[in-house]
Amino acid sequence: MRRTTISDVAREAGVSTKTVSRVFNDEPNVTDQVRKRVRETAEALNYHPNVLAQALVRRRSHLIGLVYENPSPSYVVELQMGVLERLKNERYRLVVIPVSSVAEREREVVGLLRSAALDGVVLAPPAADNTRILQDLTAAGIRFARIAPMENLEAGPGTLIDDVSAAREAAQHLLDLGHREIAVIRGDPTHASSVARTRGYDQAFAAAGVTLRPERIKQGLFTRDSGHQAACELLDGADRPTAILAQNDDMAVGALMAARERGIDVPAQVSIVGFDDSEVSRITWPRITTVRQPVFEMAVAATDMVIAQLEDGGSSEHRKHPFQLLVRESSSPPPT
Amino acid sequence: MRRTTISDVAREAGVSTKTVSRVFNDEPNVTDQVRKRVRETAEALNYHPNVLAQALVRRRSHLIGLVYENPSPSYVVELQMGVLERLKNERYRLVVIPVSSVAEREREVVGLLRSAALDGVVLAPPAADNTRILQDLTAAGIRFARIAPMENLEAGPGTLIDDVSAAREAAQHLLDLGHREIAVIRGDPTHASSVARTRGYDQAFAAAGVTLRPERIKQGLFTRDSGHQAACELLDGADRPTAILAQNDDMAVGALMAARERGIDVPAQVSIVGFDDSEVSRITWPRITTVRQPVFEMAVAATDMVIAQLEDGGSSEHRKHPFQLLVRESSSPPPT
DNA sequence: CTGAAAGCGCTAACAA
DNA sequence: TTGTTAGCGCTTTCAG
Numbered sequence: 163m164r165r166t167t168i169s170d171v172a173r174e175a176g177v178s179t180k181t182v183s184r185v186f187n188d189e190p191n192v193t194d195q196v197r198k199r200v201r202e203t204a205e206a207l208n209y210h211p212n213v214l215a216q217a218l219v220r221r222r223s224h225l226i227g228l229v230y231e232n233p234s235p236s237y238v239v240e241l242q243m244g245v246l247e248r249l250k251n252e253r254y255r256l257v258v259i260p261v262s263s264v265a266e267r268e269r270e271v272v273g274l275l276r277s278a279a280l281d282g283v284v285l286a287p288p289a290a291d292n293t294r295i296l297q298d299l300t301a302a303g304i305r306f307a308r309i310a311p312m313e314n315l316e317a318g319p320g321t322l323i324d325d326v327s328a329a330r331e332a333a334q335h336l337l338d339l340g341h342r343e344i345a346v347i348r349g350d351p352t353h354a355s356s357v358a359r360t361r362g363y364d365q366a367f368a369a370a371g372v373t374l375r376p377e378r379i380k381q382g383l384f385t386r387d388s389g390h391q392a393a394c395e396l397l398d399g400a401d402r403p404t405a406i407l408a409q410n411d412d413m414a415v416g417a418l419m420a421a422r423e424r425g426i427d428v429p430a431q432v433s434i435v436g437f438d439d440s441e442v443s444r445i446t447w448p449r450i451t452t453v454r455q456p457v458f459e460m461a462v463a464a465t466d467m468v469i470a471q472l473e474d475g476g477s478s479e480h481r482k483h484p485f486q487l488l489v490r491e492s493s494s495p496p497p498t
Numbered sequence: 499m500r501r502t503t504i505s506d507v508a509r510e511a512g513v514s515t516k517t518v519s520r521v522f523n524d525e526p527n528v529t530d531q532v533r534k535r536v537r538e539t540a541e542a543l544n545y546h547p548n549v550l551a552q553a554l555v556r557r558r559s560h561l562i563g564l565v566y567e568n569p570s571p572s573y574v575v576e577l578q579m580g581v582l583e584r585l586k587n588e589r590y591r592l593v594v595i596p597v598s599s600v601a602e603r604e605r606e607v608v609g610l611l612r613s614a615a616l617d618g619v620v621l622a623p624p625a626a627d628n629t630r631i632l633q634d635l636t637a638a639g640i641r642f643a644r645i646a647p648m649e650n651l652e653a654g655p656g657t658l659i660d661d662v663s664a665a666r667e668a669a670q671h672l673l674d675l676g677h678r679e680i681a682v683i684r685g686d687p688t689h690a691s692s693v694a695r696t697r698g699y700d701q702a703f704a705a706a707g708v709t710l711r712p713e714r715i716k717q718g719l720f721t722r723d724s725g726h727q728a729a730c731e732l733l734d735g736a737d738r739p740t741a742i743l744a745q746n747d748d749m750a751v752g753a754l755m756a757a758r759e760r761g762i763d764v765p766a767q768v769s770i771v772g773f774d775d776s777e778v779s780r781i782t783w784p785r786i787t788t789v790r791q792p793v794f795e796m797a798v799a800a801t802d803m804v805i806a807q808l809e810d811g812g813s814s815e816h817r818k819h820p821f822q823l824l825v826r827e828s829s830s831p832p833p834t
Numbered sequence: 835c836t837g838a839a840a841g842c843g844c845t846a847a848c849a850a
Numbered sequence: 851t852t853g854t855t856a857g858c859g860c861t862t863t864c865a866g
Contacts, residue, residue, distance in 0.1 A: 165639075167859055178837040183861060191835050210638075213615045214559060215859035218550045219842045225593070235579075235777070239571055246596055255614045256594045257561075260582055278591045279549045302546075303501075386781075415781055422783060441571070445722075445751055447758055447783050503843055514853045519845060527851050551843035555858050 166209045175203040186211055217279070226468055227275055227283040229259045233350060233384035234412045236440035237457060241286055241309065244461025252469065254281070264289045265352045272298035280304055282468035284461065287311070288353045290320060305476075307467035309460050312354035319467045319478040321460040325355050328453045328485035329362025329409075332435050335451065335487060336405045337370045339495045341433060345378035345403035347392045347413050353384070359409045359437065378403055382413045389413025393420035397432070404432060404496035411436035411443040414450050418492065429494035439488055448491030456483050502545045511539040522547055553615070562804055563611055563619040565595045569686060569720035570748045572776035573793060577622055577645065580797025588805065590617070600625045601688045608634035616640055618804035620797065623647075624689045626656060641812075643803035645796055648690035655803045655814045657796040661691050664789045664821035665698025665745075668771050671787065671823060672741045673706045675831045677769060681714035681739035683728045683749050689720070695745045695773065714739055718749045725749025729756035733768070740768060740832035747772035747779040750786050754828065765830040775824055784827030792819050 172179040177196060184192050185200040192200075203209075217223045228245050230238050245256055257278050261267055265288070272295060275283055282305035289295055290308035296317040299306050308320030315322075336344055346363060349356035367374060377399065380392035389408055396403060397420055408414035414436030421428050428434055428448055436443050439454035463481050470476030508515040513532060520528050521536040528536075539545075553559045564581050566574050581592055593614050597603060601624070608631060611619055618641035625631055626644035632653040635642050644656030651658075672680055682699060685692035703710060713735065716728035725744055732739060733756055744750035750772030757764050764770055764784055772779050775790035799817050806812030 165859095168861095169859080179859090180837060180861080181835090184836090187861085193835070196835085210609075210612055212554075212859050213613055214550060214554045215842090216861080217615075218548075218554050218844090218859085219861050221842080223550060235575055239575055242594070243571075246594065253613075258578070258582065258592045258594055273546075276546055277549055277589075279553075301544075419781065442778075442781060445755070445778060446781060501843095504845095505843080515843090516845075516853060517851090520852090523845085529851070532851085548843050551858090552845080554843085554860090555845050557858080 165212070166207045168209070168211070170207055171200065171204050171209045174207060175200050222472075223279040223281055224253050224255060225257050225278065225280050226254045226465065227257045227259045227278060227280040228286070229261060229271070229275070229283055229289045230286040231261050231264050231288060234410055234438075234440070236412060236442050237410070237438060238286075240440070240457040241284075241461045244458040245284055245465045247458070248462045248465035248469070254469065259283070261289065264292055264295070268292050268294045271295050272302055272304070275299070275304055276302055281472055282306060284309065284464045284468060287355055288350075291354045293317075305468055305471040307464040307471075309457075309464050310355060310455075312358055315480065319471075319476075320480050321463045321467075322480045322482045323455060323460070323485060325358035326362040326365070328455070329359035329437070330366045331362075331485075331487045332437060332453050333363040333366035333407060335489065335493065336407065336433060336435060337366060337372065339405075339433065339493060341405040341496050342372055343378075343401070343404045343496070344372070344374060345380065345396045345406045346374065347380045347382045347389055347396075347406060347408040347417065349382055349384040349409040349413070351381065356384075356409055363407060382409070384410050384412060386412040386416040386419075389416025390420050391416070393417035397421060397424055397426060402426075402432065405493070406432060406434050408434065408436050411438045411440040411450060411452055414452070414492075415442050415446055418446055418450065429492050431497055433493040433496070435493055443490075446492075451490045451493040452488050454486040454488050456485075459483060501548070502543045504545070504547070506543055507536065507540050507545045510543060511536050558808075559615040559617055560589050560591060561593050561614065561616050562590045562801065563593045563595045563614060563616040564622070565597060565607070565611070565619055565625045566622040567597050567600050567624060570746055570774075570776065572748060572778050573746070573774060574622075576776070576793040577620075577797045580794040581620055581801045583794070584798045584801035584805070590805065595619070597625065600628055600631070604628050604630045607631050608638055608640075611635070611640055612638055617808055618642060620645065620800045620804060623691055624686075627690045629653075641804050641807040643800040643807075645793075645800050646691060646791075648694055651816065655807075655812075656816050657799045658816045658818045659791060659796070659821060660818075661694035662698040662701070664791070665695035665773070666702045667698075667821075667823045668773060668789050669699040669702035669743060671825065671829065672743065672769060672771060673702060673708065675741075675769065675829060677741040677832050678708055679714075679737075679740045679832070680708070680710060681716065681732045681742045682710065683716045683718045683725055683732075683742060683744040683753065685718055685720040685745040685749070687717065692720075692745055699743060718745070720746050720748060722748040722752040722755075725752025726756050727752070729753035733757060733760055733762060738762075738768065741829070742768060742770050744770065744772050747774045747776040747786060747788055750788070750828075751778050751782055754782055754786065765828050767833055769829040769832070771829055779826075787826045787829040788824050790822040790824050795819060
C-alpha cells in the first residue's frame with residue numbers, strides 16, 4: 163500500500179497537481195468550490211503532503227539545530243527550553259546536536275550539521291567561539307546565532323553577556339563580606355567564558371589588593387564531579403579557605419556536597435558562590451549565591467535571530483543581556 | 499553561487515552521476531582509479547550530497563523523534579540522554595517533540611510527527627499509553643517504541659517496568675520503619691504510572707492494615723511546584739503526617755523544600771520518599787530515599803527498538819527493566 | 835482561474 | 851565496470 167501522493171488527489175478530484183498544491187499552500191487563484199472538492203478528496207484519500215519532497219524543492223528543511231558540549235546538564239536544559247519556547251507555534255523543529263569535544267572535532271562539526279540538513283543552528287559555548295566552525299557554517303550557507311560568544315564578535319549575531327563584570331561582582335560580594343582567604347574553581351579552559359570569569363575575579367581581587375594563593379586555584383571542567391573533586395582538595399588542605407568561588411553552579415553544588423561530607427557548615431565555616439543561576443542552585447540547601455545569567459531568554463533570542471535570518475534576511479546585530487547577583491544562603495561573613 | 503550537485507561532479511570527473519553516487523555510497527563496481535578521481539573532483543568542487551534529495555528517494559529521513567510531556571525536567575533529561583547515547587555513532591538524528599498536553603492534543607500529535615518527516619519515535623508517558631496516537635502512528639507507518647507503557651501492551655514494543663511493585667516497596671519501606679501516619683502526593687492522573695503507583699501504595703497499606711486519611715492524599719502534577727504546594731497543605735494541617743510518599747522525585751524535592759521553610763527536620767520529624775532516582779534526588783540534603791527507575795537505560799533500549807524496526811524489521815518484543823529501592827537520608831523511623 | 839511541462843538532487847533498475 | 855532512463859513527490863514557470 164503506497165502512500166497517497168498529490169497526483170492521486172489530483173486525479174481523483176479531476177484537477178491538476180498544481181491546483182492541489184495551491185490548495186494545500188493556501189495560494190490564491192482557486193475557486194472556493196474547487197478548493198472544497200480538493201480538500202474533501204484529500205481527506206477521503208488520507209493525503210498528507212510529503213514534507214521531504216517539499217523540503218527538496220523549497221530548499222528548506224525547517225530544521226534548526228542546537229549545538230552544545232555537555233558539561234552542565236542544567237545549563238543545557240535551560241538552553242533547550244529556550245529554543246523550544248521560541249519554536250513553539252513555528253514550523254521549525256529542533257534537532258539536538260551534542261558534541262563531545264568542539265575543540266577536537268571542529269573539522270567534523272559542520273559536516274554533522276550538513277548531514278542533518280539544518281536550515282540554521284544555535285551555537286552554545288564553546289562552539290560559539292570556534293573560528294573554524296563559524297567560517298565553515300558561513301561557507302555552507304547555514305544560518306546561525308550564538309549564545310554568549312566572547313570572540314569573533316563580528317562573525318555573526320549572538321546574545322552577549324558581560325561575563326567579566328558578572329564575575330567581578332561575584333568576587334566582590336565575597337570581598338564585601340570580609341573574605342580574604344578565597345579559593346577559585348575554574349571551568350573548562352577551552353570555554354572562553356572560563357577565561358572571562360577568571361579575569362573578572364582577578365579584577366576584583368586586584369582592586370582589593372588581595373592575592374590568591376596558587377594552591378587555592380583549582381581547575382575544574384564545569385561538571386559537578388570536577389567541582390566536587392576540586393573542593394575536596396581545597397577542604398582537605400592544610401589551611402582551608404573561608405570561601406569558594408565556583409565558575410558555575412554545577413561545580414558549586416559539587417563543592418557544597420564535598421563540604422557536607424566533611425561536616426563543614428556552609429556558610430558558617432565556608433561560603434560558596436556559584437555562577438549561572440541554574441535550577442540546581444535553587445534546590446540545594448543552603449541555596450547557592452550566584453550570578454544570574456538569563457540563559458533561557460538568551461536561547462529564545464538566539465533562536466529568534468536564526469529564524470529572522472531564515473525568514474527575511476535578518477540583521478546581524480547582537481543583543482545584550484543583563485546579569486544579576488543573587489545573594490542567597492550559601493554566603494556569609496567568614497568565621498571569626 | 500549554486501550548490502554543487504552530483505551532476506557537476508560527474509561532468510567534471512568525466513563519469514556518470516550514477517558512478518559518483520556509487521562512490522559516495524561506498525558501493526562496489528567502481529575501479530579504484532575512478533573512485534579516486536571522483537573523490538578528488540568532489541573535494542575540489544566542495545561537493546556534499548544533498549541529504550534531502552537522498553531522503554526523498556530513499557524514503558528515509560534518518561530523523562527520530564522523542565515525544566514527551568514535560569512535568570519533570572530531570573526525567574526528560576535522562577530520557578533524552580539515553581536516546582542520544584544510543585544514537586551516537588548512528589546516522590540518525592534526534593528531533594525533540596515536546597507536547598503540552600497529550601490528552602488534549604492527541605489528534606494533532608501524529609500530524610506533528612508527520613510534518614517532521616520522522617522515521618520513528620520514542621514515546622514517553624503519557625503518549626506511550628495513548629491509544630489514538632498508537633493507532634495513528636501505525637497507520638502513518640511511523641515506527642515507535644514506548645517508555646514504560648502500562649496499557650495497550652500489544653500495540654507495539656516498549657520498555658516495561660513494574661510500577662506497582664516498585665511503589666509497593668516504597669510504601670513498605672515506610673511501614674517497615676514504623677510509620678502509620680502517612681501522606682501521599684500523587685502525580686498527574688492522566689499518566690498511567692500515577693494510577694499504577696497509587697495501586698502499589700494501596701497494596702502495601704492494605705496488607706499492613708493501614709488506612710490513609712482522605713485529607714492526607716494530595717493530588718500533584720509531577721512538578722516540583724505541585725509537590726511543594728501539596729506538602730505545604732500537609733505540613734500546615736492540624737496533625738502532621740510522619741511521612742510523605744511522593745510519586746516522583748521532583749515532587750519529593752518540593753516537599754523537602756516545604757519542610758525546610760517550616761523548620762521541620764527531615765527525616766527526624768517527617769520522612770520523605772520519592773520515586774525515579776532522578777538526578778535531583780541525589781543533590782538535595784538530605785538525599786531522597788527513592789525507587790530507582792533505569793530511565794536512561796530504558797531510553798537506550800527504546801531507541802534501540804526503533805532503530806531495529808527501521809533497519810531489519812525488528813521484533814516487537816518488550817524488554818523488562820528492574821527497579822530498586824534506594825534508602826537514603828530522607829527516611830527514618832517516625833518521631834516517638 | 836487552471837494546467838502542462840520542467841525541474842529540485844538524488845538513486846533504482848536495467849542495459850551495455 | 852559503467853552509463854541510461856525513469857522516477858521519488860513536490861513546486862515553479864509560463865502558457866492557456
